[in-house]
Amino acid sequence: MYKRFNVMTARARALFEFGWYASIISKLTFYECDKIPTIAIDQHGRVYVNPTFWESISLKERVGCIVHESQHVLRRHHERAASINANPQKANICQDAEINDCKKLRKFLPSWVITPEQFGWPSGKPWEDYYQKENVP
Numbered sequence: 001m002y003k004r005f006n007v008m009t010a011r012a013r014a015l016f017e018f019g020w021y022a023s024i025i026s027k028l029t030f031y032e033c034d035k036i037p038t039i040a041i042d043q044h045g046r047v048y049v050n051p052t053f054w055e056s057i058s059l060k061e062r063v064g065c066i067v068h069e070s071q072h073v074l075r076r077h078h079e080r081a082a083s084i085n086a087n088p089q090k091a092n093i094c095q096d097a098e099i100n101d102c103k104k105l106r107k108f109l110p111s112w113v114i115t116p117e118q119f120g121w122p123s124g125k126p127w128e129d130y131y132q133k134e135n136v137p
Contacts, residue, residue, distance in 0.1 A: 061109060
């Protein structure tokens with residue numbers, strides 16, 4: 001059983017900074033989960049947050065993480081990956097690169113996030129293009 005996780009301040013700031021995503025950000029439910037190293041989302045908008053990770057990042061980075069995770073649902077990443085029977089770990093790396101290509105969002109994310117240029121990939125492409133590359137870890 002997962003325990004509900006309070007992210008009110010970060011969610012409010014995310015709604016202020018990225019208001020055009022309000023419909024999805026306001027519907028997300030957050031759960032404490034120490035089984036994952038950082039933060040993750042499922043196709044139903046349930047966000048699983050490692051409390052140690054959450055406490056280690058700034059409010060601004062928390063905002064970025066909330067917006068980032070919401071993008072997986074908005075872009076239907078789970079459905080699109082299932083439709084091509086994609087390897088979940090490889091797909092997630094490519095999906096993260098697609099999301100983190102947003103210049104405004106990147107200003108809110110930790111410096112270590114996955115980006116297209118990290119792998120020499122062109123920016124502005126859908127994750128499926130990155131998935132076809134040979135250098136996906």
